[in-house]
Amino acid sequence: MISLSAYIPEMLETRRQFHHHPEIAWTEFLTTQTIVKRVRELGFKTVVGKALFDVEHTFGRDEEKIQAAMQESLKLGMDPVLLKELEGFTGCLAIWETGRPGPVTALRFDIDCVNVEEDHTDANEAHRGGFDSECCGLMHACGHDAHAAMGLAVAHWVKDNAAELCGTIKIIFQPAEEGTKGAGGIAYSNNLDDVDYILGGHIGVSAHLHEVGIIRAGFMNTTKMNVTFKGSPAHAGSNAEKGRNALMAACNAAMQMMGIARHGSGNSNVNIGTIHAGEGRNVVPVNARMEFEVRGETQEINRYMQETAERMIRGAAESYGVEYKIDIVGMAVDIHSDADLSDMVAEVAKSVPTVQKVFDIDKCSGSEDFSLLAQKVQSHGGKSAFFFYGCNHHGHHRADFEIQDAESLPEGLEICVKMVERLNGKK
Ligand SMILES: [Zn+2]
Incomplete structure (x- = not known):
């Protein structure tokens, strides 16, 4: 040899x-x-x-x-x-x-x-x-x-x-x-x-x-996801009521997701890694894009984190009247x-x-x-x-x-x- x-x-x-x-x-x-x-x-x-x-x-x-x-x-x-x-x-x-x-x-x-x-x-x-x-x-x-x-x-x-x-x-x-x-x-x-x-x-x-x-x-079990929010533009000063604010939906979802109640049976984690949103200072933001991940010690905990995050994104989108789409971009068990x-x-x-x-x-x-x-x-x-x-x-x-x-x-x-x-x- x-x-x-x-x-x-x-x-x-x-x-x-x-x-x-x-x-x-x-x-x-x-x-x-x-x-x-x-x-x-x-x-x-x-x-x-x-x-x-x-x-x-x-x-x-x-x-x-x-x-x-x-x-x-x-x-x-x-x-x-x-x-x-x-x-x-x-x-x-x-x-x-x-x-x-x-x-x-x-x-x-x-x-x-x-x-x-x-x-x-x-x-x-x-x-x-x-x-x-x-x-x-x-x-x-x-x-x-x-x-x-x-x-x-x-x-x-x-x-x-x-x-x-x-x-x-x-x-x-x-x-x-x-x-x-x-x-x-x-x-x-x-x-x-x-x-x-x-x-x-x-x-x-x-x-x-x-x-x-x-x-x-x-x-850790993990799911990596991208979310896009789509609103509609309006003049931010004269008729903001006509706009649908994607930036606010993304930020609101992010704040909620970082506070997901922790699962009693093991470790979990969530991170919002990026948010890119908005087009200009005086326009109601139309587009927002968020990259985030959840982790869980067991597949059940990871599923809980993922489903809760998805529910919060749905809720935030609904409350701001914007559309959203979630793509899974990575996973491991x-x-x-x-x-x-x-x-x-x-x-x-x-x-x-x-x-x-x-x-x-x-x-x-x-x-x-x-x-x-x-x-x-x-x-x-x-x-x-x-x-x-x-x-x-x-x-x-x-x-x-x-x-x-x-x-x-x-x-x-x-x-x-x-x-x-x-x-x-x-x-
Ligand atoms: Zn490595």
Whole structure:
């Protein structure tokens, strides 16, 4: 077997390349190109474009932005033939069939960035390394650059070690994790129907460098929604009574929603992230647009939060005489990992020489749309596990997010490939 250290330089280089050119949800065309070209070169079958998704269950796609990103990618070296093949959909499923009977194991790596302007000073690791973001207002501030690069390293390892493996390995490069937009379409497609085991991981979060956290249960159920209110204009001074004020409906709904009575059986959360409203100082505002999210510890609590918010929006619209429309643009559920598969990840993590601490996590705030993939695999009797491999960071989604890639990534990679060895090692 080739030593794992042989895969590390390429993984770090790829991670830094992704970090230098981050792409936001559903616009990861150049990232997808790097992934697709590499896995095809290695000999993987690929599923790309609409075939990767149940398009009805993809969330939060802004077709105008996507079209603009496709045009931009061509200027930056996107292969037009591949771009056509992608049909406007980023991401890739890479499949390795060993030809020997055995389980189907899927590993999921997300690939998108965050709307954060990176810290371009020497205080920031990526700036010191000369690979900080060249894209204004965009940054890999959650480490999905590392995830994508690790997925490619796993692919390389699988190819080199294929003679020792059985069954099928599916490597999912998932777009649009931020805002929990991308997993739904993959979960509802038939691409996971045959999956026996699914593994997901995330760098950082509550695990420090040389620590591994095993997520037994946790993450919040969440629904992300956009609301548009539509009123009618009037002169604000001379006949405001003839107008219908969309801004007031949105603000009123927001005030009510932040005060939703808390559910007695567990944690809940609501956030109104943006409101954009109005046309001009002396016109009764016609248009308002609000982005918000609710979360709940259980699906029941999340449903309660969502339904109450919807009722308040309906009520506010009614009281101001405006029309409204609600779009669901993202969702995730909570995670319930399988004990035996999680135990195996813990055991494997303990066998990594540089890992100093392995701990269980039963409760985890935030949301992660891997949960939808896990739910799908578990719905037909398959098993799921999720883990954090640590780094020292100042907080995710921050301008100074850093991951010490040379130390943290090799540990994540070792856990992934050892899990593949355990699950798909030739008997
Ligand atoms: Zn993340």
